[in-house]
Each structure stands twice: as structure tokens, then as C-alpha cells.
Amino acid sequence: xxxxxxxxxxxxxxPAWLPSDFATxxxxxxxxxxxxxxxxxxxxxxxxxxxxxxxxxxxxxxxWMKPPSANPMVDRRAAEALxxxxxxxxxxxxxxxxxxxxxxxxxxxRNRVARLGEWRVKQLEGDLYEIRIQLRDxxxxxxxFEREFIWHADLLxxxxxxxxxxxxxxxxKEPDAAP
Numbered sequence: 536x537x538x539x540x541x542x543x544x545x546x547x548x549x550p551a552w553l554p555s556d557f558a559t560x561x562x563x564x565x566x567x568x569x570x571x572x573x574x575x576x577x578x579x580x581x582x583x584x585x586x587x588x589x590x591x592x593x594x595x596x597x598x599w600m601k602p603p604s605a606n607p608m609v610d611r612r613a614a615e616a617l618x619x620x621x622x623x624x625x626x627x628x629x630x631x632x633x634x635x636x637x638x639x640x641x642x643x644x645r646n647r648v649a650r651l652g653e654w655r656v657k658q659l660e661g662d663l664y665e666i667r668i669q670l671r672d673x674x675x676x677x678x679x680f681e682r683e684f685i686w687h688a689d690l691l692x693x694x695x696x697x698x699x700x701x702x703x704x705x706x707x708k709e710p711d712a713a714p
Contacts, residue, residue: 613656616664616688621654623686623695626707634705635670635684648673662690665698 625634635651642649652669659665666686673679685699686706697703 610656610658612662612690613658613664616690617654617656617666619688619690619693620666620686620695624707625705631686631705635668638670642672647675659687664688664690670701 621632622630625631628634628637639649639651650671652671655667657665657667664687666688668684669681670684671679671681682701683699684702684705685697686702687696687698688694689696695706697706
């Protein structure tokens, strides 16, 4: 008794993104396929290391190029200079800090956005410090305006001087000395 066997040829199914002869090449010569796959894996590994290296170099470059500014929480003299500016009298308000926060609050009441940046302190020389803050206002048309307020604080004489035009509009003028 003889059975009739039908022979089926196994045809590997390959994804559409692979060349049509790729699957047959694998079936015919699996060693070559493994060599190609290992080469591809090495290339991917090299690309991953290159991406990590670029990221690490970018972070190091940022840290190296970061502008020097004193951290008021660490430097006692910088904190004193910041406090001297923030508590200095402003035009129409008891302090500069209150004038700045009141401006942001009044803008929000008028359904406009105003953002106050971080206070930055930089030692210029000796007892002279520079204090900066940025204020961003959204205009009626939606356009943003940015102003940078700069003051110089002299810790020796306990004086605050406006060093930018926006800061000059907030800081009251000292009366002229009588001759």
C-alpha cells in the first residue's frame, strides 16, 4: 500500500520592508544572514554610543558656558545685595519687590499675562553687586514684550542705583544735594 504524498515547499514569510530575496537568502545560507545581522547590530550599537557621547558633550558644554552668577542662597554678601534691592523704596510702592509683584497681579486682573523671571545676582567688584530680573508682558495684540531691570547695589554705602532704563522707571530719584 503506497501513499501518495504531496510535497509542500516551505516558503518563509518575510515582512514587506525586507527585500523579497532576503528570506530565501536566510534559508539557503543562514551563516551569511547571521554575519549580516551581527554587522547591523554593531552599527546600531555604535550609533547608540555616538548619541550618548553627543548628549554628554552637550551637557558638559552647557555647564562650561553657563554664565557665572552668584547664588544668593550660598553667598551671604549676594543675599544681602539682593535684599537691599528688593527692600529699596520704589515709585508708588513701599519696595521694589512689591512694585514688581503688583505689576504682575494688575496685569492678570486685566486678563493679560505677565511673567516675572528669577532674581539674578552677580558680583561686579568688591562690594558692588549687579541684580537683574526680567519681566515679560503680553500686549493687547498678543505680542510679548521683555524688559530687563538692572540695579547696582553697593554694600559698603548701602546704596541702590538703577542701571537700566526700566529699573530707572521703578527706582525713585534721589534729591539733589543743596549747594
